[in-house]
Amino acid sequence: MKSVEYPSRYAVRKRYAQRVAFWLFRFFSLFIAFILFAILGFIIYKGAGVLSWDFLTKAPSDGMTSGGIFPAIVGTLCLMAGSAVVAFPIGIMSGIYMSEFASKGWVVKFIRLMTNNLSGVPSIVFGLFGMALFVKYLNFGDSILAGSLTLGMLSLPLVIRTTEEALKDIPDSMREGSLALGASKLQTIWRVILPMGMPRIITGLILSLGRVSGETAPILFTCAAYFFPQLPTSIFDQCMALPYHLYVLSTSGTDMAAQQPIAYGTALVLIVIILIINLLSGALRRYFENRLK
Amino acid sequence: MKIEVKDIDFYYGSFHALKNISMGIEQNKVVAFIGPSGCGKSTFLRLFNRMNDLIPDTRLTGQILIDGKDVYAPKVEVDVLRKEIGMVFQRPNPFPMSIFENVAYGLRVNGVKDKVFIAQRVEETLRGAALWDEVKDKLKASAYALSGGQQQRLCIARAMAVSPSVLLMDEPASALDPISTAKVEELIRELRKELTIIIVTHNMQQAARVSDKTAFFYMGEMVEYDDTKVIFTHPRKTETQNYITGRFG
Ligand SMILES: Nc1ncnc2c1ncn2[C@@H]1O[C@H](COP(=O)(O)OP(=O)(O)OP(=O)(O)O)[C@@H](O)[C@H]1O
Ligand SMILES: [Mg+2]
Numbered sequence: 118m119k120s121v122e123y124p125s126r127y128a129v130r131k132r133y134a135q136r137v138a139f140w141l142f143r144f145f146s147l148f149i150a151f152i153l154f155a156i157l158g159f160i161i162y163k164g165a166g167v168l169s170w171d172f173l174t175k176a177p178s179d180g181m182t183s184g185g186i187f188p189a190i191v192g193t194l195c196l197m198a199g200s201a202v203v204a205f206p207i208g209i210m211s212g213i214y215m216s217e218f219a220s221k222g223w224v225v226k227f228i229r230l231m232t233n234n235l236s237g238v239p240s241i242v243f244g245l246f247g248m249a250l251f252v253k254y255l256n257f258g259d260s261i262l263a264g265s266l267t268l269g270m271l272s273l274p275l276v277i278r279t280t281e282e283a284l285k286d287i288p289d290s291m292r293e294g295s296l297a298l299g300a301s302k303l304q305t306i307w308r309v310i311l312p313m314g315m316p317r318i319i320t321g322l323i324l325s326l327g328r329v330s331g332e333t334a335p336i337l338f339t340c341a342a343y344f345f346p347q348l349p350t351s352i353f354d355q356c357m358a359l360p361y362h363l364y365v366l367s368t369s370g371t372d373m374a375a376q377q378p379i380a381y382g383t384a385l386v387l388i389v390i391i392l393i394i395n396l397l398s399g400a401l402r403r404y405f406e407n408r409l410k
Numbered sequence: 411m412k413i414e415v416k417d418i419d420f421y422y423g424s425f426h427a428l429k430n431i432s433m434g435i436e437q438n439k440v441v442a443f444i445g446p447s448g449c450g451k452s453t454f455l456r457l458f459n460r461m462n463d464l465i466p467d468t469r470l471t472g473q474i475l476i477d478g479k480d481v482y483a484p485k486v487e488v489d490v491l492r493k494e495i496g497m498v499f500q501r502p503n504p505f506p507m508s509i510f511e512n513v514a515y516g517l518r519v520n521g522v523k524d525k526v527f528i529a530q531r532v533e534e535t536l537r538g539a540a541l542w543d544e545v546k547d548k549l550k551a552s553a554y555a556l557s558g559g560q561q562q563r564l565c566i567a568r569a570m571a572v573s574p575s576v577l578l579m580d581e582p583a584s585a586l587d588p589i590s591t592a593k594v595e596e597l598i599r600e601l602r603k604e605l606t607i608i609i610v611t612h613n614m615q616q617a618a619r620v621s622d623k624t625a626f627f628y629m630g631e632m633v634e635y636d637d638t639k640v641i642f643t644h645p646r647k648t649e650t651q652n653y654i655t656g657r658f659g
Contacts (some may be wrong), residue, residue: 292464
């Protein structure tokens, strides 16, 4: 056989192209870090000045030109908890159903289609719908309840999808092993499948909390109070919320010079809360992973 | 007869995977299923504990009787049946729990609560699976910390803990090294004193070593079923002869 004639120095060119590509990919990947640092840096630069113990623990005062943002922090935490109560059980159960019970029939296709469409609905539309259904029709008024229900609906698709995908990835050998011992399907899910899916489910839940904490549109007409310095005492109370407070201060303020720093401070607190949640999610994930080892 | 199979036909969709199979299996015997890949051994094995129920769009005709009772009768409760008919899989599949909890699992899901009894039973079955000495000091450790061979013996212990009367084994040693394989085979010889065992294997020598009877399958049909000695020395059918000699070289 004739031997192949390879172009000269081809190997060198390949290696060169590879190195260039590597750096390009790396550069663009690092871009994401740049964006995050830019935003963080900007917010810290503008907002760190107003941070103080009083800022975190006092209500706004003097027409929101001084004082703190405590009611908004509490309100946002309430809404996160409320939406979790709404979305987590429904979402996790739907996700389990989609992965474990439904066969490939039309029910699953239909639910998946609906889930995907729901996650594409703009959040302001959720707000409108929540107002019509919860605030007006069910007569909950502007309240933490109405806001939580609206935010819960908003985060359902994410919870359903992450649960479903977490469980789908668990090998069938685990299910078969359990069923072969006489366990029922429910026992199999409860004792083997859910614990194995937990690390990823938790991650999805926490992501949804992070998303909820930052949403303004869904609570605009369902819950958020422009100014409500006392703390809410029941789920039928309105409350302040960090993203909405930020919005109010920056758009309909009365004294821009005094309020702008407060707005940046509010943004900083919001971002820090979300960062803390994300760190927490990592820790929880590791905790559940370790339990499986 | 412990197990009687009568005129079984099985379909995946329109694919005819098992064709008109009938056989009888006596109590406390080890029966080996051999045959080329794709001939239907696993499919057949999974009919005994109704594992194929999990696969959509399948169809079965014929009867499987265990202790004279029809496994596929409408009133049969599948989880009760599966407690009676244990299964060990090709790849060790311990649960992500401690060694102890793995063995206790079958008892717990069947309602046993008595802690003392469970602890005794776990020890007993781990001893039975020749694993006790290796794990007795780390029962709380994860099952994933064991070697593949140990994991497979753990799975055997797990299956034995609910005291089944039949044990189905689908190539239980194919993922194991020779030493672990020898241990599993030793175990099978021990276990047959207590129960009836059906084992699928690709390893002729293994079939010859552990089984009393051997069934040879080819393209969904059971070509020959006889005493293991006969199958490996004077098979009646040429297909069996070819398969066995091909493998023995
Ligand atoms: N879930 C399924 N759906 C459709 N066809 C299947 C399914 N499982 C197995 N089959 C087909 O049925 C036939 C028998 O498969 P089976 O797994 O029983 O073979 P086997 O003898 O166990 O082979 P191996 O020795 O490779 O494990 C094969 O042709 C296979 O493609
Ligand atoms: Mg097989």
